[in-house]
Amino acid sequence: MNKPGFSEEQRDCLQEIINVAMGLASDKLARFLNTFVHLQVPSIALVGAMHIPEEFENRYQDAEAALVSQGFFGNEGVRGEAIVLYQMENAHKISALLGYEAGDVSEIEMLTDISSILTTTFLNGLASQIENSLSYSAPRILSSRHGNVADVLKNTSFHWEHALKVDISYQLIDHSFNCDMILLIPGEAVSNIKNILDRILEAY
């Protein structure tokens, strides 16, 4: 395994940035949804992208699951692909919150909308902390329903070297839903991110 070479300090710094980004994202979501959003501290892990499929194989084995991918790219060579994974059950919960009514839009549009909102609010929060700004590709469904999640992940994560795994769990007053977000990052972008982290660490 190609071990992602983050020092402990860099790792702590990244966790802190992600915590804040998550906080910013949930604050925006709360305003948008007009409800209180409680957020758990997201657990993050850096793994070799090749190990991603096995990480998720069990959790998404039986239930209907969906994967939506969205590319992001910013200044200073920050780029990658964000994948949101969730059980369809959870997707239906949040679609109701977002004000979709059955038959209003297609299931695919609903999934891409939710994923795009979760991904871009979170990554915008992340980018603002590192004084960057990101552009996004349109969200694309990798699979939904009966597709095998692990197989799809195998085909996708193959292109990347490192993956930042972020477990996200939002709780709203009447509802709760959780999903996983994976940030797939190519090798050279990891070193770019390391440089940025070092710069932030220096400033403190």
Added chain:
Amino acid sequence: MSQAMLSNPVLAALNSGVIVIDDEYNIRYVNAFIERHGNMQLAEVAGKSLFSVFADLPEAWLKRKLMSVLDLNSPAFSSWEQRQYIFKLPHLRPITSSSQYMAQNCTMLPLATEQHEQSLICILIEDATDAFVYQQHLSRTLIELEKANRQDGLTKVQNRRYWEEQLKQEIHRAQRYQHSLSLILFDLDKFKDLNDKYGHLGGDFVLVELASFIGSLLRDSDLLGRYGGEEFGIILPDTGIEGAEEVAERICQAVADYPMLFNQQTIRATLSIGVAEFLPKQHFLHDDLIRCADMALYNAKRSGRNRVCCYQSGETDYHKKAN
């Protein structure tokens, strides 16, 4: 030329639509692409509501998207695959495309503005008509491919793989709903002699002719497939052994009475036919049912051909193979 001045001719030449609106949905800017395709001038639409200028917009849906752009300060997307178009604009391939309007990928972006300034949204519209047309071609091709994948190339009846799949499904259905189900297997008598006498083209002609003729004798729900060589099978849903035997006798007789004209020569052919009924307690696999019908078929061969034999419960061994 300054950089700001450069952006104007570039925006004018851009082959994508650009619309800028404020947070009250009033148009602030449209580029030349929108002016041309929408048949409007910036001067006449500036300051007007987006929804009055483009009267056909899905207003509630679009407002929700735009609202999320403003509230979350993050982009929203719409793909032609889910919503073929948002703005009713003509496209540049009116001949080659079956679609009347430009298929679009739309991106709605929050524009950075100074504090206290009104928030702005930039709507980018990309023409995806080509992708839409390719996708339509692809869908049509896939349908044809799927059909080809089910058909026997020569006789155009179901091929063996697909026919066996159908048999498995029909067995499953018969088990679940306790319906009767029968199977006919038939084989052209002395096909080798036909080939020797009329050549392989003659043999092929007989196969094609008989497959189509026998197909015309069946009900819509009966499934005719080519099992291999000169052997065919018919799945008869909701049919018990008596009904199946009746169908088999009718086919046997009709084929014997059916002269076929090939190269000014009349060819006559006969069939040997085996019939078996699906018995849930004995046939655990579709292979078991095929084996029973096959045994009956060889009995028909052995007892003189051009006849129908039904599988007798308890038969276990094949009689000596005959042509």
